[in-house]
Amino acid sequence: MILPLVILYVVTLVYLSITERFRTYASIIGLQGWILFGVALLRLHRIDLPELLFISVETLLFKTLLVPALLFAVIRRTHIHRVRTSGSSQFNALLLSVGAAAAAITLTAAMADGNIDRVFFGVALYAVLSGLILIVVRSRIFSHMVGFLVIENGVFLFSMAVGTEMPFLINVAILLDIMISVLMLGIFFMRIGNKLHADDADSLTNVKD
């Protein structure tokens, strides 16, 4: 049951690289939240109940509900719906994404170690790389935010792969991470929107040499 979920997750990542509409981004982040929730339930059933509850509630609350809701709110507020075409064309983005996938697969394949589920690592790495690529090729702050969330989700996915072994600190860290993402969305929502009246990253280039 986990494998289809993971595959679906990968598909969302690929889709992220080619889509250009912010609403789609927000939906996909939401979908990833649900997938992660599913994986958490399936993967972590072995650990004791309170922690399982904690994690699943956390995932449900933040990743599936709050974050997508905030994203949608931002879109509504700023009335910006598409990425700027100035970044890179869809094809190039897809190419980069495929490259990242290839790198992730190479590295995963080279890790001849059955210690953990290798697939998780590969997918997480792919997620991190696609998040970075997303940040690099798209120039709007919204896409940067989404890129960060993708990285976040990737790390979360991997943490569940190892989570059975070291739960407590992982939980704290994940919680902090999620808080940060929410906080950033908050800053984005409250401050930058107000002050700069645009979510264009190009306007955030005054601080340089």
Add this chain to the structure above:
Amino acid sequence: MFPYLLTALAAVAAAIFGAPLRAKAWVALAVVAAASAWAGSTAIGVLADGAPRILWQADGFLLGGGGGSMDTLSALFVLLISLGSVASVLYSHGYLAHSLAEKSPAHVSLHYTALTVMALSMLGVATSDGGYTFLFFWELMTIASFLLILYDAERRETVRAALAYLIMMHIGFVLLVAGFATLDRACGSADFAALAGYFAGRNPLPLFLVFLLGFGMKAGLFPMHVWLPQAHPAAPSHVSALMSGVMIKTGIYGILRVTAQLADLPALRTAGLILLGCGIATGLWGILLASAQNDIKRLLAYSSIENVGVILIGAGVGTLGLAAGNDTVAACGLCGALLHTFNHSLFKSLLFFGAGNVLTQTRTLSLDALGGLGKHMPVSALLFLAGAAAICALPPLNGFVSELLIYLGLLDGIAAGSGVPAAAAGLAALALIGGLAVLTFTKLYGTVFLGAPRTHEVAESTEVDRVRIAAMALPLAGILLVGLFPQAALDLVVRAAGALAPEAARGTASLPPVMTAVCRTAWLLIAVTGLLYAVKSRAQRRRIRRTGPTWGCGFTAPNVRMQYTGESFAEGLQSVAASVAPRSGEGRAVDKSELFPAAHNFDAEHKDRIDALFAAWWVEMLRRINRQMMRLRTGKVNHYVLFALLFLVTVFLLSVFNLIR
């Protein structure tokens, strides 16, 4: 040792910063004089009994040793440094007096602190055993001298020159680090003494070359001399004197120290040839460019390069003598090199002080704007003349004694039939250098001090204060002492040479009679000349003496602008040596076809070809790289993250292709 140094530095800085503006020079002088007196007396003690003294013992945790000791070689350099530093600080009082009001007191304090630190660090360099302590003092000396050059930091040229100096010194420093680190890795100690062990076991040439380049950077070895002619005109004159007269000698010191550790005969021979070759190139290049210069201090700077060349010729001859087992040649070469080092510090200080006098009294250093200063500043002119004659190695002054020793080494080598071609090359170069030095310094002295003043300001200049004259008298005393009593000087350098090579000390038996004869000749020359002058004056007293205008060869309306300028004086040589020092300049000279020339404005300048070599391609390359790098500064978050992605990809690819393991 370092805690004491810390306390000393803090105390000196506090004293100088706390002193009133005019008294800062005296505080610095007191400190430098005290240190010099102590170091000098120790040095004299060492030279007297020949036994090395251990001065301090620092625990060495880095690059081997941290000890300091003084053998006879160090003692000679300590003596030289002490004299030069005291004279410079003494001179600075009067030299800076007129500019104190324009500067911030903090800046003046900084200058004097740096001056003191410079003197102390040079003493440290000359007495360190090697390794960390040596490098420490070496770099301290560099940074102190850098701050000293910056006295007129408002001027852009000054800053540029100081920076060029600093960068070149840093390159030299890294080379020295390379040398000491290699030594440390191989022998477990980075003392100079450990070099002997290193050289004995391995191919000594690479390390020797690394040290030669590293020290050569400081000494102004061709083609690494380019900083000298830039830094000296930029620096205040007492600093030029200190740097040119004393500091570059630390480079010589290092080269000699390293060479002395070579024991293997073929290696010695190669080293000797390298030194001789470097000396010939440096000397000729220096004098050819010196003769072309039209700025007093630039000219003096090139002349320093030339003298470094002469010193290296001496060192090369001495080394070749050692290699050939000819003790006399070795003794002559090494003693000559050492004595010339000492002598050069004397007359070059004197000449730079003289240039400083000219600058403060006339506000210009351009040869072709000066003239006739001899009548307005008679004492300075006389002192400068002594320096000029000494640097041309004319008897009966000190330059002659040291060059004679080097020549003797060359001639003895030829007479003994060992290494004849090399010696002949050295001889020819030295002869040409000597001849051109006369040309250069007659040009300098003649255009600046003789004839009629070319500008109004020059005509109104006056003599400098007594303190400065006293500061100049200090090196003059040395010049006369060495020139007129060469036996004593020889005795001194023979002991110093003994620390370099014991064989050399054995080969000096034939030298004392020569020195006695030189002494006799010198006095005879003085006596004959004095007698002739006295007789002439006496005879003329009874005759008619009239004053009339200079014979104009029939031209009835001569003016002061028609005098032969420095540029025209050296034109004959420049037509031969145009490939070395191409003339560039603004304006156009009068053409041959112009029968009735209109007004022409022509400003000639002679560039050093090596300058272009150093400035051109790699600076341009760096600038281009820099410009490309600047494209990265977009301020975009995308690109910030792009760096990370690129980094990951690079590491990934490098690992995949096994480029990093």
Add this chain to the structure above:
Amino acid sequence: MMTTSLLNTLLACGVALAIPGLINRVRARLAGRKGIRFAQHLYDVRLLLRKGAVYSPTVSALFRAAPAVYLGAAFTALLFIPVGDLAPLLSFDGDLICFAYLLALGRFALILAALDTGSSFEGMGASREALYGALAEPALLFAGATLALVCGCTSFADLTAGALFVSMSGMHTAVVLLLTAYVLLKLVFVESGRVPVDDPRTHLELTMIHEVMCLDYCGIDLAMIKIAGWFKTAALALLAADTALMAFDCRWWTAAPLAVLLTGAAVGVVESTRARNKLVRNTTFLLTLAALAALVFFTGYLLQSDIEIR
């Protein structure tokens, strides 16, 4: 010892006084004239010595002292030169260098004196003198080095001391020594300002070298400069003569006449038959001379190595 040295000095002075006379005589004869009397130059100098002086307001004390330095240096230089097998008054290892630098001292003084007048003509002459002097230096030292190489010693006195070159006889050595003498003779032309380098009889200041430098001198000063010139000429001439004779048998009674005859005849002949060089060609002339000296030196070196191999 002392007496021979004094004799040596006297002889050298005699040579110095004789050479200009002979030159004049030779020149006159070659031109088909009877010529002035042999000692005319001495009378001229006596006349000068009796005169007063005119000084330019531009000049400083240096100008007045320069002739004394010039003459003093030239005289001291002469003291190093042995006449044949006589011992000179001054001698030490490497006195060759001292000799060269004493000449340089004289030149230094005279150039500065010329520059002191502030005259552009004198500056011109000084500039030329400085350049030619510098370029002549390698030739002189190469000649000295050749002597050192051939004889294995570095002082003039030892060179001519006869006993030294027992092992050195032979054609090779003779050739090298004669060539060296030739170089030295050419140096006489340069150092004493003779055709083809300089023409002492010219009346156009623009083309003068040595003469233009002393334009402002008169009276005793000029006399001293002239005498110094004789001494310089004599010193180099004696050196050339010694070198030439070293190949055979070097005695004072051969060396002194030879010096006078050689120089007198050579200078006289050349001045009668050749024109002065164009000034720009002087540089080439001097460089060629230096190259010749180097060539002689290396010939000597090769021959000597050859001898040693045998």
Add this chain to the structure above:
Amino acid sequence: MLLAYFILSVLIALATFRAGGRRTVAMLGTAFFAVQFALAAALFRCGFRGGAEALFFTPDALGSLFFVLLAAVSALVFIHSRDYLADCAIADYRRYAALQMLLTAAITGAYFANNVAVTWIFLEATTLCAAGLVYFRHTEHSLEAAWKYVFVCSTGIAVAYLGILLLGTAATGGSLGYEALAREVTHGNPLYLKTAFVLILCGYSCKLEIFPLHTVGVDANFAAPAPASALISTGLVNAGFVAVYRIYRIMMQTEAAPWVRSVLLLTGVASLAVGAFFLRRTNNYKRFLSYSTVENMGIAAIGLGIGGPGVWAAVFHTACHTLVKSSLFLQTAVMHGIYDDYRINRIGDYMRINRIGAIGFLLGAVLLLAFPPSPLFVSELMILGGVLADERWWLAALLLVLLCIVIYSFVSRIVRLCYQPNQDAVHRPAASHRLAWTALVPLGAALVLGLWQPEALRALIERIVTI
């Protein structure tokens, strides 16, 4: 002990948020730094040998060394800030003071954490506190810088987290404590370790201010008030260093060690290059000093990269860099008070306007460029010597060129500041020397360290370095 420290510190910091007046803030600050120095004294009493382990913290030698430096620098910054921010509203000031205290406490947490994850958590916490300081001025610039800082740091740190998790999986025991990791990871899969290391290094580079994520640190220093920059580019950078160094030490016991060193060399050289080239072109003194931090941390990374004596040098370099850089940033604060500008081409003649400041700046520059009597001279000499003794000529040549560029750019700028005739005709107010001592004290300390490293300090670093 450590727990008490954290509780007290955080409580005081939280109380500062609610302080009523400047006097209260000052009192709270005194209390806060009393706590800091009490801890420092306690650490000193047990000879930095590490007392009792408290939950996730171990006061070991490494943490203690940097903590002492942090406490000193932070206290100086606090004192300096009081005057620097004399004319801003109390609400702003107390927020600033509280954030500074929180940042100090968070950095301390990162120093002493004995667990990879805890270090990570505290580093994340520092991001938040530092962002608050960066956003202090509420200008567009500071907002932008704060946003970039938070965003890129969070991204970086998320990436680092992936590395940490991977490191955890490489170790078999399931604990993320450093000691446990060091024990278990020795025979771990090298590929895991390498991937983990490169991800962690890449992520932490935003704190350590080395390539690739050095940019945000520079921006943050630029936008933050100058005294805060002093803390960010020393204490916080050291936190990054400590975090990377602890991982580095673990890695040194594994098969991946040579690879790790190569990666560090690569990073170091890249940082040095970036620092050097950007130093050359930047037109703002604070950015300028930040790039110098990039460059110096690059040198430290190279030190770690060459191993052997280089590690000692790297630790020493970082420690001494703290002193010099904090002094220089505090001096820019003074400079700002005079010129109200940081632009290099607009200000000059400092030597006349503020003598003490100019001398301090010059001295600081000399020390920072590793000329004797600088402590950095010792470390750079060791690193250079190490590179050269290993006969890595290309690396040495590259270092030489880059260091020359650094020296050139740095010196030309400092000389301009001190001597270039002032561009504006405005008459400058006479500088107040009241706070000069805050900047000069660390400089003096650096000077002392340059000439004389106490045996105890050497032994301490020796202990940090020995595995």
